[in-house]
Every structure is written in structure tokens, then in C-alpha cells.
Amino acid sequence: MFSSNGEGTGWNKNEWRTFQKNYIENIKDGEIVNLDCSHYVHDIEYKKIADETQRFIENLN
Incomplete structure (x- = not known):
């Protein structure tokens, strides 16, 4: 998961x-x-x- 800085x-x-971290812990x-950028990380x-x-x-096995 790629997470923005929230901007x-x-x-x-x-x-x-924290929202992103809590979500990914269950995956x-x-x-x-x-990433240190705004919400549209793909751009x-x-x-x-x-x-x-x-x-x-x-690295997947």
C-alpha cells in the first residue's frame, strides 16, 4: 500500500x-x-x- 502524507x-x-497502518496490519x-506527497500519489x-x-x-514466495 502506498500512503500519502495526508495532504x-x-x-x-x-x-x-495511522488509518493506513491499522488497515495494512490485517493484510x-x-x-x-x-510517501511524502499529497493524496494523488500515482500522479x-x-x-x-x-x-x-x-x-x-x-520478493513474493
Whole structure:
């Protein structure tokens, strides 16, 4: 899961990331990648998302 810094969500950074953390804890093999950008992460951090997704897939057993 890729999580923004909360900008544009109406929540502050800590609240927003806590929501994401609580959610991902219930997902088997789930990971969270915190990004320092606004809510539309796919428009801003697309390169990091691609790289991290590739890494994640390569590490699946």
C-alpha cells in the first residue's frame, strides 16, 4: 500500500498514516510505503511506486 502524507484528505499526517497502518496490519504479506506527497500519489510518485511494486513482486514466495 502506498500512503500519502495526508495532504488533500482532510486529515493530518499522523492521523492519515495511522488509518493506513491499522488497515495494512490485517493484510497477509501487506506492506506500507509512506510517501511524502499529497493524496494523488500515482500522479506524483509514479516512479517510486513502480520500483517498489517490482521489488514487492520479486520478493513474493
